[in-house]
Amino acid sequence: MNFDLSDDQVALRDAIRRRCEDRFDSTRVRAGFDADAFAELADAGVFSLRADGFAWADVSLVFQELGRALVPGPLVWSHLAHGLVDGIVGGLERPATGQPILLEHLDALDTLVVVDDDGIVAVPADALRGATPLDWPLDPLTPLHRVDTVPAGTRVGDAATARGWRDAGRVLVAAFQAGMAQACADRATAYALAREQFNRPIGSFQAVKHLLADLAVRAEVARAAVDAAACHLDDPDVGDVDRAVRTAKCLAGEAALANAKGSLQVHGGIGFTWDVDVHLYLKRAWLLNTTFGSPDEHAEVLAS
Amino acid sequence: MDLRLSESDEAFRAGLRDWLARTLPALPEAPTRDDWPARVRFDTDWQRRLFDAGYAGLSWPTAYGGQDAAPSEQLLFLEETTRAEAPYVGVNFVGTLHAGPTLIAEGDEDQKAAHLPRILRGEEVWCQCFSEPEAGSDLAGLRTRAVRDGDHYVVTGQKIWCSFGHVGEYGELLVRTDPDAPKHRGISWLILPMDLPGIEVRPIETLLGSSEFCEVFLDEVRVPVANRVGAEHDGWRVTNVTLSFERGTAFVSEMVDARRLAEELRPHVTSTAERRELGHVLAALDALWALTIRNVSQASRGVAGPGALMFKLAYSEARDRLGELTMRVLGRGGFDVHDYRVEERLRTLSLPIAAGTSQVQRNIIGERLLGLPREQPWPAAPSGSPAR
Numbered sequence: 251m252n253f254d255l256s257d258d259q260v261a262l263r264d265a266i267r268r269r270c271e272d273r274f275d276s277t278r279v280r281a282g283f284d285a286d287a288f289a290e291l292a293d294a295g296v297f298s299l300r301a302d303g304f305a306w307a308d309v310s311l312v313f314q315e316l317g318r319a320l321v322p323g324p325l326v327w328s329h330l331a332h333g334l335v336d337g338i339v340g341g342l343e344r345p346a347t348g349q350p351i352l353l354e355h356l357d358a359l360d361t362l363v364v365v366d367d368d369g370i371v372a373v374p375a376d377a378l379r380g381a382t383p384l385d386w387p388l389d390p391l392t393p394l395h396r397v398d399t400v401p402a403g404t405r406v407g408d409a410a411t412a413r414g415w416r417d418a419g420r421v422l423v424a425a426f427q428a429g430m431a432q433a434c435a436d437r438a439t440a441y442a443l444a445r446e447q448f449n450r451p452i453g454s455f456q457a458v459k460h461l462l463a464d465l466a467v468r469a470e471v472a473r474a475a476v477d478a479a480a481c482h483l484d485d486p487d488v489g490d491v492d493r494a495v496r497t498a499k500c501l502a503g504e505a506a507l508a509n510a511k512g513s514l515q516v517h518g519g520i521g522f523t524w525d526v527d528v529h530l531y532l533k534r535a536w537l538l539n540t541t542f543g544s545p546d547e548h549a550e551v552l553a554s
Numbered sequence: 555m556d557l558r559l560s561e562s563d564e565a566f567r568a569g570l571r572d573w574l575a576r577t578l579p580a581l582p583e584a585p586t587r588d589d590w591p592a593r594v595r596f597d598t599d600w601q602r603r604l605f606d607a608g609y610a611g612l613s614w615p616t617a618y619g620g621q622d623a624a625p626s627e628q629l630l631f632l633e634e635t636t637r638a639e640a641p642y643v644g645v646n647f648v649g650t651l652h653a654g655p656t657l658i659a660e661g662d663e664d665q666k667a668a669h670l671p672r673i674l675r676g677e678e679v680w681c682q683c684f685s686e687p688e689a690g691s692d693l694a695g696l697r698t699r700a701v702r703d704g705d706h707y708v709v710t711g712q713k714i715w716c717s718f719g720h721v722g723e724y725g726e727l728l729v730r731t732d733p734d735a736p737k738h739r740g741i742s743w744l745i746l747p748m749d750l751p752g753i754e755v756r757p758i759e760t761l762l763g764s765s766e767f768c769e770v771f772l773d774e775v776r777v778p779v780a781n782r783v784g785a786e787h788d789g790w791r792v793t794n795v796t797l798s799f800e801r802g803t804a805f806v807s808e809m810v811d812a813r814r815l816a817e818e819l820r821p822h823v824t825s826t827a828e829r830r831e832l833g834h835v836l837a838a839l840d841a842l843w844a845l846t847i848r849n850v851s852q853a854s855r856g857v858a859g860p861g862a863l864m865f866k867l868a869y870s871e872a873r874d875r876l877g878e879l880t881m882r883v884l885g886r887g888g889f890d891v892h893d894y895r896v897e898e899r900l901r902t903l904s905l906p907i908a909a910g911t912s913q914v915q916r917n918i919i920g921e922r923l924l925g926l927p928r929e930q931p932w933p934a935a936p937s938g939s940p941a942r
């Protein structure tokens with residue numbers, strides 16, 4: 251039993267972290283997702299990790315780093331679909347009745363996959379060109395199109411494959427959110443060290459320090475849950491996979507949201523501006539909490 | 555990174571389960587909460603059984619009768635014994651987990667020989683005399699004076715929150731030997747025989763109505779200088795050496811109990827709101843279990859990860875959430891403290907206070923892990939001005 255990163259995993263994490271710092275700084279992230287970004291991520295191996303022999307625990311580490319950098323795009327879906335559907339793949343879980351059908355990154359997609367309990371279908375993006383764009387989407391880095399119905403498409407996966415995608419999708423989104431939570435904690439801490447009021451860094455005030463401690467703890471606990479869920483995917487015999495996966499999605503979703511808000515508070519007035527990235531983390535946290543199940547939905551299942 | 559037990563861990567667990575299955579049915583009936591003489595007999599008898607079976611002093615070196623077990627075995631031992639509802643460490647807590655490790659690290663050979671074998675065999679009960687009425691979170695501000703008089707220290711002062719103070723034969727005693735030195739540098743660590751003249755022990759009735767803690771009054775108590783552990787004035791460092799013996803396992807039994815309590819609530823939740831809250835609590839506890847395993851894994855490799863400093867704070871909060879949900883779910887069925895779920899709600903109110911309050915924990919995390927500066931003193935406000 252060694253539930254800590256191996257030397258190889260530390261190297262993998264550090265490599266992807268450097269890559270994100272080099273290629274996905276705030277300016278690039280704010281430019282949004284496009285075919286160039288996809289090509290660059292594909293070149294880094296982000297979508298082919300499983301095919302290249304990496305474990306889910308490794309993939310989870312990579313997505314934690316992508317989340318830390320807030321890299322935009324249908325990254326989880328393109329990773330899930332790799333080997334089954336070519337090109338840039340976005341996705342959709344069949345939404346509950348009463349909820350609008352919103353497609354993410356439609357203009358950049360080659361194919362949309364739709365997952366439900368019966369399986370997976372693929373719809374060419376060209377068949378969705380009549381969709382109505384939202385001109386003011388909540389998350390400015392995740393463009394949305396609204397459709398009334400999704401065309402039938404071609405079946406590409408059965409119910410068992412869909413279940414596997416859901417488990418993996420929950421873990422990868424949770425990993426992304428855990429990375430976001432850590433980024434929010436780190437950025438808030440850095441700001442509190444640099445920002446001075448009353449002739450001293452605001453991070454010296456216990457009222458601020460305690461908030462920052464809570465952010466750091468929340469990120470660390472979420473990360474442990476995410477790593478545990480990934481280990482369950484790799485080795486289902488070690489426990490209850492469904493429980494571990496839902497726990498990760500629940501904890502990481504809450505951590506991403508709470509830490510974005512905590513970071514906003516530490517940043518004060520500047521945190522309320524467009525120029526500082528805090529709002530982008532907060533808006534993505536809301537968005538991702540509607541993807542592969544919300545914390546409350548998973549909590550309810552966990553207690554049933 | 556994995557969660558799979560090694561073959562030797564599996565073998566350790568199988569042997570332990572087998573031993574527990576044979577041993578637990580033969581135990582005498584557990585005593586009632588307030589029958590302290592019976593509790594001492596019961597707990598020390600359990601310690602003796604652990605010793606005879608080779609499970610005493612798991613984290614202690616073999617040179618001192620311990621097992622020098624891997625941290626993962628320490629974790630499995632606590633997990634399995636708690637799951638099997640075996641007795642807790644009870645009155646052996648201070649001796650086996652705090653005083654013993656301190657003597658191993660800092661005691662001289664006479665002190666080790668006199669106490670370590672007896673602690674391991676359940677023949678010697680220890681208590682802790684650290685906190686004072688004026689020295690709680692600021693423990694290093696303690697005032698109990700020890701004045702050298704030949705081969706003795708003459709100790710006068712007052713201690714509080716002494717765990718097992720009324721049943722301990724020996725106490726871990728922190729005293730001020732140099733009142734003029736900076737507060738962390740004038741403290742010494744003494745072995746206090748609790749039967750010396752001048753010691754008065756008064757139990758404290760906690761909000762549970764029980765008396766795990768005591769006040770200890772010391773009036774010119776003559777403690778031999780030979781009872782000092784470590785160098786004179788070096789007691790602050792001595793108190794901090796024991797932490798490495800925990801190796802991430804300090805809350806394993808607590809965690810197993812908390813998860814059991816949460817699971818037991820499942821059939822009792824009725825509304826969606828309660829079910830969701832229970833789900834959040836279950837998720838939080840599962841995540842903290844993962845963090846426990848991470849902390850133990852890191853301790854095995856000598857890595858001091860951030861989780862070790864974070865655990866108590868996060869656990870205290872999760873446990874409070876569980877306690878409040880328990881009271882909500884039980885409703886008016888929760889007014890009988892004989893119900894262990896209610897007793898646990900009351901007991902766990904101490905978690906965010908004992909051994910470093912949650913506020914102190916946040917300061918430690920902020921300053922040691924995040925590198926934030928300490929709170930700086932304010933200049934005096936101009937007279938007549940209420941605002942800074």
